[in-house]
Amino acid sequence: METKTNKLHRFALNTCPKKFDNSGCLYTADRTLYSSAHAVVLHHRDVCTTKRQLPKTPRPSNQRWIWFSREYPSYSPNLSFMNNLINLTMSYRVDSDIFAPYGWIENHNGAINFTIPRKTKLAAWAISNWNxxxxxxxxxxxxxxxxxxxxxxxxxxxxxxKFYFAFENSIHVDYITEKFWYNAISLGCVPVVMGPPRENYERFIPRDAFIHRFIPRDAFIHVDDFSSPQELASYLQSLDKDEEKYKQYFNWRSQYYVPPQDNPWTVSYCRVCKALKDAPPYRTIASIEKWFK
Known part of the structure; x- marks a missing residue:
């Protein structure tokens, strides 16, 4: 199996966590093995500048091409390059052939005793494009x-x-990024979110025996629940003064936790092996652009 990754996101191949059954699969970045590969993963941002970045060697019969993207549609140029080339999709979208979210929670069965980190400040927001x-x-x-x-x-x-503003750059179905999963949830902050609707955050979607996307209602605060920024600010200030009410946003941690991710790219690629074993009959997607947008 060949993978194409950005140089900034190199990871050790064939070192998937034990919960992923990768028996019978070989991950490699050796492109001389292209003709014998059962699948090729194409990371969109690495192959979208020109069609010349796509494999040039004639494609073996029944070799599957997997389109992989962690970006939102408007930051995914030239999707038309993929027309009638892709067999399987891999992205943060739940309806992808291979679901590769930015994060998830798992049931720890009482094995983890969570302690709220000591809070000395009210709210933080990390943003690159600030007005x-x-x-x-x-x-x-x-x-x-x-x-x-x-x-x-x-x-x-x-x-x-106490709070982290997990505001997404763009609003799309299932687009819930590390702003929510790492900057807020993993670090013990209550996320104040702006992105897809509340119902999208609350989805409980079992993907397999190990992966779940379940976000309890009392795990975050959604801006859509307030009529104005002033009303939201007043609510945050009230929670700041009411310690017991604030702690309720951590009740879900008595049952669930966010698994640490040293390199989320590794987990995404590790799902490919099982997906190939369970893959539907060989088919080609006419338009990635139509599906993704």
Whole structure:
């Protein structure tokens, strides 16, 4: 099996977690093995500039091409390049052939005793495209033109906040990124989310015996539940003064936890082997663009 990955996201091949059955599969970046590969993973951002970036060697009969993207549609140019080429999809979309979310929670069966990190600050927000004409009271903003975020101290910095503004760059079905999963949930903050509707966050979707996407209602705060930013701000301030009510947003942790992800790319690729074993009859997708958008 051949994988094409961005140089910034290299990972050790054939080292999948035990819960993934990868018996009988070989992951390789050796392109000389292309003609014998059962599947080729095409990471969209690496092959979307020109069709010349796609494999040039004649495609073996019944070799499956897997389209992989972690980006939202408007940040995925030239989707038409994939017309009538792709056999399986892999993305954050639940209706992908291979579901590869940014994060998930699992049932820990009482094995984990979660303690809320010590809170000394109210709210944080990390953003790259910040409008200096906007004003935010009591919210510490990290990113360009604002406070510098030291990556090696990100856990220490964000875990001290009661709330984290997990605002997505674009609103699309199932597009819930590391802003929610890592910056907020994993670091022990209550996420204030803006993205797909609340119902999308609350979905409980068992993908297999190990992976679940279940976000309890009391695990986050959705901006759509408020009529104005002022009403949202007032609610956050009320939670800041009511310790018991604030702690209710962590009740779900008595049953669930977010598995650590040293490299989420590894987990995404590790799902390919099982997907190939369970793959539907060979078929080609006429338009990735029509499906994805």
């Amino acid at each position: 200096p004409n906007e004003t935010f009271r009591e919210v510490d903003i990290y990113g360009r033109q604002r406070q510098k975020l030291q990556r090696d101290k990100q856990t220490e910095i964000f875990s001290a906040y």
